[in-house]
Amino acid sequence: MPSLFQQIQAGKLWDFHGGVHPPTRKAQTAQKPIGVLPLPDRLYIPLRQHIGVAGHVLVSKGQRVLKGQPLTSADNSMAVPVHAPTSGTVMAIAEHTSAHPSALPEITITLVPDGLDEWRSRYPLNLATSDKLSLLERIQESGIAGMGGAGFPAHLKAGLTQPVDYLIINAVECEPYITADDALIQEGAITIVKGIDILCKLLNPKAVLIGIEDDKPIASAALKAACSQREHYYVRDVPTKYPSGGEKQLIQLLTNKEVPAGRRPIDIGIVMLNVGTAFAVAQAVLDDQPLLSRIVTVTGETLSQPQNVLALIGTPVSDLLTFCGYQQQTAGKVIMGGPMMGFTLPDLTVPIIKTTNCILAPSQYELPQPGNELDCIRCSACADACPASLLPQQLLWYSKAKDPAKLDEYNLFDCIECGACAYVCPSEIPLVQYYRVAKAEIREQQREAVKAEQAKARFEARNARLEREKQQRMARNQQLAQAREQAQKTGSNSNAVADALARIKAKKAEQPAPATNREQVLAEREAKKQQAREYQAAKAAANQQPDSVSETAKQEQAVSSEPTVNESATVEPANAKSAAVAAAIARAKAKKAAQAQAEQQETIVEAEQTKQPEAIEQSSPQAATDPRKAAIAAAIARAKAKKQADSEKS
């Protein structure tokens, strides 16, 4: 019996359970050269395009950025930065429809390209001389996340420290229509192999297995030619079957090993990366070119020129469709991803992100609307098709019943959502949708459970704190009481008397000093009075002189004008104050009226209501003059109203 490694070396392939053979429809795009998209008017770059957390924004609105300049920082291991795909100006950092089935808005940087395509300075690394750490750092800083669809940060996979037996490069593009990896391999097989060299340096595997489907002979030949100089690189043509490109399925195909439920491939000594990721790694390390663009298959019968295009990250889907000659159809839909696992886009300004491999614009005949869902007839075709060997009908049953315990028992979380079960279902039940809902529900419940645990801890901590404070207060009171008691017991009366005497003495001793001060103050006051008298006398004299009439008039004017100014100044706050009071009264009345209504005192309500609008009318224009005071007044009014309501209630 030859060992597993010997069998793999000999080229043996295994099989996985189930799978389906949908029409591949890849011929539309497979043999065409990769089109280069003209520079779009706007680029929408979401901050988070991978599994993990978004980095912190490094740019500000209106800032000019160069091609390849990072827009966010990779400040923790789960963060992957995004870069400016071309030079231009940051127009906005705001919410934009996300490339997610929910289409919920996400924070997105809008970039207006300036057409210069000016690079930042680049520092390519030499593979022979650079160490692992700098390579990993470069991979992270270049923003590389799994290009196969899941978007797992590449530096985390490449930085695994566990021993790796096999590095598997996934070139199995099993979903119908999609030929993006095929096109990439045909044009860039040599770069891909360079990328694999870098990954080998980081992971040190026993062998590299490159899995590619046998319906891509040109790409397969290109890879084999590029690998011919490498001893431990094996290119394996796997039979065309959906979903052989799934991580666990491909591992089973190439190594006959199964990844245990809830575990990762590294637990059985395997690391898998997509060909696109290997290509991006080579570009990042050898050219210092971060992940700025990717190949996207734009296909479907509504397009006059379906083809693969090299699109900048952030290009709106509408630009790609226009480039490929999209003719909008009534009730036509556009799908991001393939027909099996993709999702319908709600609007076409959604950007291409790092994980987008296909834009599908099918005609009505090509991908008809799903028919009516019928009852499950328990034909078990879904169980035969399931690549994860699950029991889809049981899962459907318990998903409908919302029974998380049973769903767990039937391993719902091992479902890879490939859609094979829904594809074969004769009753046209969209099984995967049920599983997705159930999974989301269970995840939400788990989050709730964690939150409840936290809330409980906080509640208990708070109770403990309140108890502690109560104890402390009681202890202090007791201490004080004891001290008082002791003072009363031991404190001889003579002591208290002596203390009082001492205090009086001290007071007396202090008094002489202020006394002298007082005399001084009195003298000063007298002097001031004298001055005032002199001034008045002088003024009277001046008034009698006829020459100085004009002057006095001026003085008088000044005198008379001053009070007016003062008046207006005092009137305004008075106005504001009265306005505030009026507003407060109005609000209080309004609240009171509302409560009165509730108590069915109809006559009173009517009377109050007739008053109410007047009061509000009066108050509102004045209240606007001083918003702050009015706000305070309003707050007070509300407080009063509330108090009143409470007292009425009780």
Added chain:
Amino acid sequence: MSLLTALLILGGLALVFGGLLGFAAVRFKVQSDPLVEQIDDILPQTQCGQCGYPGCRPYAEAIANGDDINKCPPGGDSTIRKLADLMGVEAKPLNAAQTVAIKRVAYIREDECIGCTKCIQACPVDAIVGASKLMHTVIVDECTGCDLCVEPCPVDCIDMLPVTPTPERWKWDLKAIPITQVE
């Protein structure tokens, strides 16, 4: 003679086992009722007091002592079902007329807050920060949506707002997909 032996043996055994049981009762004494713990784990820990008890644990104790299991609006039907399973009783519909369908959290309109600290004292999970005569705000991630801060506010500046959905927490909407339910 044989009768005496039998009596001695049985008596001896009774003594030994009695001693063992007595020892176990002291040695492995459980401080609290494990049933209360189990019930408390099921309750949503919002500490809202809508059941009429001051917090989730007191209600758990009450259930263990035979109170109704349908007094927890934040938990909803799923909590009642779990409680019914645990207690071995029939699941009843929720007691309160209104059920809390949408998850909400408190939000303080900060420019209207007068800094009275009344909501801080009311919050069972210390999810409101602020100080006397200074603006208060809610730590949204810690808020359980219990509504207890709304009533004490003298200026009514606290709103209960529904939690905004994020792509991670989004639940696949079956209605967005053309599905018809077969009877």
